[in-house]
Amino acid sequence: MTNTENRSDPLTLITTHTNADFDAVASMLAAQKLYPGSVVVFPGFHEKSMKNFFVSTMAYLFQMADYRQIQPEQVGRLVIVDTKQAGRIGELEELLNRTGIEIHVYDHHPQLENDIRADFEMHRSTGANVTMLVDLIREQTIGISPDEATVMCLGIYEDTGAFTYPSTTQDDFAAAAFLLGKGASLTTISDLIAKEMDSEQIALLNDMFRAATHYPINGKDVVITTVSRDEYIHDLAFLVQKMLRIENLSAVFAIALMKNKIYIAARSRTPDVDVGAIIREIGGGGHSFAAAASIKNKTLAQVENRIIDLLKTHVRSTQQAKDIMSTPAITAPHDISCEKARQLLSRYNINALLVMGPEDRKQRLAGFITRQVIEKALYHHLDEIPIKEYMTTEFAVVAPEADISEVQEKIIENKQRILPVVDNGHAIGAITRTDLLNTLIYHNQQEQQAGHSAEPPAESRQPKTKSVSGFLRERLNDDILDMLRRIGRVADAHGFSAYVVGGFVRDLFLYRHNEDIDIVIEGNGIEFARAFARKEGARVNAYDKFGTAVIIFADGFKIDVASARMEYYKFPAALPTVEMSSIKLDLFRRDFTINTLAIFLNPDKFGRLIDFFGGMRDMKEKAIRILHNLSFVEDPTRVFRAIRFEKRFDFSIGKLTAGLIHNAVKMDFFKRLSGRRVFSELRHILEEQNPIPALVRLEDFGLLKVIDPSIRMNKALRQMLDSARNVLSWYVLLYRPEECRQWIVYFLVLTRHADQEKAQAICRHFELAPRHEKIFIQERAEAETCLYRLSQGLPDKNSRLYEELNGLRMELILYMMAVTSRDDVRRAISFYVTDLKDIRISVKGKDLQKMGLSPSPLFGRILRTLLREKLDGRLQTRHDELELARRLIDGRETAG
Structure with missing residues (x-):
C-alpha cells in the first residue's frame, strides 16, 4: 500500500465501479499510466477468478491505497473509469460533491441523464472501456511493460467475449494488436478467459435451463430464468453467456437468489432487446x-415481474403494416385485358395485382387478381377479356398502422394472397403472404437457419434494420459525414427520404476506401439535387429521362443522385426501361445482394442501415448472390460483374448463382449484347488491382470466347499475364509521373495472338474509340517490330537503344517487357525506362544562336548529336555540352 498520510500535494485517486471486472481493473491500470503519481483505490471484486488473479499476480503493478486512510481534503482529482454512475463507486461517492476536486471520467457505457457531471469526460462506444485508454497511451507514446500489456489486453478480451460480442468495434481489435506488440501474453489471457466450469456451476446452469420461461413480448422471444442457492456461486454472467449460445437465444435474463441478495445477469444478441x-x-x-445488477430486499417473483413489465415498455414494438408492405402498390385499371395483366405480373415479378375501379376520378381500390387466375383465363383463351370479370371483389384491407397480428389474422382468415394497405381509401402498398412469413421468421430469430440454405430467394426477405451512426463516425472523415447529414436535412425539408446506397455502403462494411457517393431519393431526385446544389454552391447536370442528376462541387467532387426507380427489361439483354418506385424496388433492380444495402440520411433516422435482401449476411458469408433467378437473362453483363466482385473481395459465387451463369453461357444470352457493353465490363476487370484471377474465372465459365473465340487461357497466355502484372507492379514502384493505363497492357497481352486484320475486327466489334484502335493496331505493330529487332541483337550503345524505344507510349513499352521471352531484352527495356528515358541536354537553340549560328536544319542535327553523346556517357556537364556544340559549329567535328 502507498503511504498517503504525510503527503502535502493534492492526490489523484483512480477508481471504478464496485464488483469490478477485468475491464474495470485494466482501465484503472491504464489510467494510472496516464496520470503519473496517481493512487488506485480498488472498490472490491465480484468474480472469484478476478480475486485469485489479482492477489497472485497483479498487486505489484498498482500504486494502491486504502480509502479509509485518505483524508478527503488530500484529494485534488478523482478519476473514474468504466462507469458514470455515482451509486456504483461506493464510499468515494462523497468526493463528488466536494469543492476543489476535479472529476475526470472515462467510460464506454451509454450516456444517461443522471451521469456524473465531470470536469473532463471521454466517452466512446467501444466494446471494452480500456480500449480508449490504450489509444491514449499509444498516442502519447507512454511505455508499458509486458505484464501491464497483458492486464490491459485481458480487459479487452473479457469485455468483448474474445471479440465475439456484437458491441466489439474496430478500435478493440486495434488496441489488442498494439498490446500484443508490447508483449501481452495470450497464454495468460487464454488461461483466464477459457473458464472451466466446476460442479456447482454445471448444476446451476442445468437449473437455469430447467427454469427457463419464454415470454413473447412485442414479437420477440425473451427468456427469463430464476434460480436460488444458499451460497454465492461466482461467474453468473459467464453461465448466462453459455446459455445464450447453447440454446441460440435472442435475449436471456437470469435472476439468481444467492444468500440474501438477488443477482441479475442479462445478455442479448438483438438490438431490439436493450x-x-x-x-x-x-x-x-x-x-x-450485456448488463448486470444486484438487488436487496426483493423476492425472486417481485424482480421477475418487474423485468417483465420493463420488457413490455422497452422492447421495440413489432413492425406495423407500413413497415413491411411493398410500396408503391402495383396496380392495374379494371378494364385492361387478362393478357396485359399477365405482362404486368411478369414485368414486376409479382404474383398478384391490385385492381382499381372506375367509381370516381380518385381510382378507388376495387379488388385484386392473382397470377393463377390470369393463367387459367389465358388457358381458356380469354386473353382480351377485362380483368374486372375475374378479379376478387370481397377482400380485407389494413391500415398502415396495423400490427403484425392483425395482418396475420386477415391474410389467414380470408385466405388472401395479397393484403392491400389502405390509407384514406387509397392503396399505398400491399403485403403478400411471403412478406408476412418472412416477418414472422425474422421476429422468431430463425433467419440464421434460413441463411444455411444453398441460396435463399433474396427478393422475399424481410428488411433488417439497425443503427450504424457510430460506425459511420468511426469510418468516415468529418467532411463526408457532415455532407451526408446535410443531404438528409435538405431532403427532409422538401418532404423526401434520402439514402446513401450501393458500393459506398458495401465498401464501408468491407473496410475499403470508396468516396463514390450514390444517393437515392424517394421523391423527385432532380428537384432535390437542384435544391442541394443551390445550398452548397455547386452545379447540377440533370438527366430527366432517367430521373438522375450529378452534383458537381467547386473542387470537382461529385455526388450521383437518382430518384428511387425500378427497371424492367422488355427482352433478354435489353437496356432497362425505367419507372419511378420506392427504395425497396429501387434496390431490387440492382445486381447482387451485397450492393443492395442502404443507409437512411434524414435527421430522424440518420445512420439506420436498411437490408432488404440479406446483403449483410452475404458479406459475412463472403458470397456473391443475385437477387432473382432471371437476373442474368435480363442483363448478362452482370455475369462479368459477379466474377469481378468475387475476385476483388475474395468472395465465392453462390451455388445457385454459379448455376445460372452456366445457364446464361449455354443459352448464349451474350450474343444480344453490343460489343461496347461487353468491352466496358472487360475493361472494368482489367482495371482491377489483379485482374488475372478474374480472367481465369472467365475461362472457367467459358466466357473468354465472348471477348473473342480465339482467346484461350493456355499456359503461354497465363505466363504473359503474370509477367504483365509483375512489370506493372515494378513500374508503379518507380513512382514515375508518366501515367500508364494497365487495362491497355493487359488487353494487348490478351489479343497478342491476333494479326492486324483480326485485331482490327476485335476493335470494331468492341466499338473502340479511334485513339484506342490506333494503339491496338498501328502502334502495337510498331512495338512488335521494335521487339523483334531487339531480339535479333541488342544495340551496342545507349543512344541506339534510346532511338529504338523513344516515341513509344509507356503502355507499349511495358507490354514489350511482359511478352518478351528474353531476359536480356527485358533488362535493356527496363534500363531505358529507369536510366535513359528522362535524360535531357541543357543546351537549347538560343544557346546555339548566342554562338553565332542562325536557325537552320543544322540546329536539329547538333542537338541530336549532343543527346547521343550524353546518352553514351561522353558528356557530363553543361560545359561539356557547350564545348562540343562549339566544335560542331566551327566544323571541327561533324554533327550526325
Whole structure:
C-alpha cells in the first residue's frame, strides 16, 4: 500500500465501479499510466477468478491505497473509469460533491441523464472501456511493460467475449494488436478467459435451463430464468453467456437468489432487446447487449415481474403494416385485358395485382387478381377479356398502422394472397403472404437457419434494420459525414427520404476506401439535387429521362443522385426501361445482394442501415448472390460483374448463382449484347488491382470466347499475364509521373495472338474509340517490330537503344517487357525506362544562336548529336555540352 498520510500535494485517486471486472481493473491500470503519481483505490471484486488473479499476480503493478486512510481534503482529482454512475463507486461517492476536486471520467457505457457531471469526460462506444485508454497511451507514446500489456489486453478480451460480442468495434481489435506488440501474453489471457466450469456451476446452469420461461413480448422471444442457492456461486454472467449460445437465444435474463441478495445477469444478441436500458431501471448497469445488477430486499417473483413489465415498455414494438408492405402498390385499371395483366405480373415479378375501379376520378381500390387466375383465363383463351370479370371483389384491407397480428389474422382468415394497405381509401402498398412469413421468421430469430440454405430467394426477405451512426463516425472523415447529414436535412425539408446506397455502403462494411457517393431519393431526385446544389454552391447536370442528376462541387467532387426507380427489361439483354418506385424496388433492380444495402440520411433516422435482401449476411458469408433467378437473362453483363466482385473481395459465387451463369453461357444470352457493353465490363476487370484471377474465372465459365473465340487461357497466355502484372507492379514502384493505363497492357497481352486484320475486327466489334484502335493496331505493330529487332541483337550503345524505344507510349513499352521471352531484352527495356528515358541536354537553340549560328536544319542535327553523346556517357556537364556544340559549329567535328 502507498503511504498517503504525510503527503502535502493534492492526490489523484483512480477508481471504478464496485464488483469490478477485468475491464474495470485494466482501465484503472491504464489510467494510472496516464496520470503519473496517481493512487488506485480498488472498490472490491465480484468474480472469484478476478480475486485469485489479482492477489497472485497483479498487486505489484498498482500504486494502491486504502480509502479509509485518505483524508478527503488530500484529494485534488478523482478519476473514474468504466462507469458514470455515482451509486456504483461506493464510499468515494462523497468526493463528488466536494469543492476543489476535479472529476475526470472515462467510460464506454451509454450516456444517461443522471451521469456524473465531470470536469473532463471521454466517452466512446467501444466494446471494452480500456480500449480508449490504450489509444491514449499509444498516442502519447507512454511505455508499458509486458505484464501491464497483458492486464490491459485481458480487459479487452473479457469485455468483448474474445471479440465475439456484437458491441466489439474496430478500435478493440486495434488496441489488442498494439498490446500484443508490447508483449501481452495470450497464454495468460487464454488461461483466464477459457473458464472451466466446476460442479456447482454445471448444476446451476442445468437449473437455469430447467427454469427457463419464454415470454413473447412485442414479437420477440425473451427468456427469463430464476434460480436460488444458499451460497454465492461466482461467474453468473459467464453461465448466462453459455446459455445464450447453447440454446441460440435472442435475449436471456437470469435472476439468481444467492444468500440474501438477488443477482441479475442479462445478455442479448438483438438490438431490439436493450438489456442495458432495462437493467438500469432497477439500479444496475451495462450495455445494450450485456448488463448486470444486484438487488436487496426483493423476492425472486417481485424482480421477475418487474423485468417483465420493463420488457413490455422497452422492447421495440413489432413492425406495423407500413413497415413491411411493398410500396408503391402495383396496380392495374379494371378494364385492361387478362393478357396485359399477365405482362404486368411478369414485368414486376409479382404474383398478384391490385385492381382499381372506375367509381370516381380518385381510382378507388376495387379488388385484386392473382397470377393463377390470369393463367387459367389465358388457358381458356380469354386473353382480351377485362380483368374486372375475374378479379376478387370481397377482400380485407389494413391500415398502415396495423400490427403484425392483425395482418396475420386477415391474410389467414380470408385466405388472401395479397393484403392491400389502405390509407384514406387509397392503396399505398400491399403485403403478400411471403412478406408476412418472412416477418414472422425474422421476429422468431430463425433467419440464421434460413441463411444455411444453398441460396435463399433474396427478393422475399424481410428488411433488417439497425443503427450504424457510430460506425459511420468511426469510418468516415468529418467532411463526408457532415455532407451526408446535410443531404438528409435538405431532403427532409422538401418532404423526401434520402439514402446513401450501393458500393459506398458495401465498401464501408468491407473496410475499403470508396468516396463514390450514390444517393437515392424517394421523391423527385432532380428537384432535390437542384435544391442541394443551390445550398452548397455547386452545379447540377440533370438527366430527366432517367430521373438522375450529378452534383458537381467547386473542387470537382461529385455526388450521383437518382430518384428511387425500378427497371424492367422488355427482352433478354435489353437496356432497362425505367419507372419511378420506392427504395425497396429501387434496390431490387440492382445486381447482387451485397450492393443492395442502404443507409437512411434524414435527421430522424440518420445512420439506420436498411437490408432488404440479406446483403449483410452475404458479406459475412463472403458470397456473391443475385437477387432473382432471371437476373442474368435480363442483363448478362452482370455475369462479368459477379466474377469481378468475387475476385476483388475474395468472395465465392453462390451455388445457385454459379448455376445460372452456366445457364446464361449455354443459352448464349451474350450474343444480344453490343460489343461496347461487353468491352466496358472487360475493361472494368482489367482495371482491377489483379485482374488475372478474374480472367481465369472467365475461362472457367467459358466466357473468354465472348471477348473473342480465339482467346484461350493456355499456359503461354497465363505466363504473359503474370509477367504483365509483375512489370506493372515494378513500374508503379518507380513512382514515375508518366501515367500508364494497365487495362491497355493487359488487353494487348490478351489479343497478342491476333494479326492486324483480326485485331482490327476485335476493335470494331468492341466499338473502340479511334485513339484506342490506333494503339491496338498501328502502334502495337510498331512495338512488335521494335521487339523483334531487339531480339535479333541488342544495340551496342545507349543512344541506339534510346532511338529504338523513344516515341513509344509507356503502355507499349511495358507490354514489350511482359511478352518478351528474353531476359536480356527485358533488362535493356527496363534500363531505358529507369536510366535513359528522362535524360535531357541543357543546351537549347538560343544557346546555339548566342554562338553565332542562325536557325537552320543544322540546329536539329547538333542537338541530336549532343543527346547521343550524353546518352553514351561522353558528356557530363553543361560545359561539356557547350564545348562540343562549339566544335560542331566551327566544323571541327561533324554533327550526325
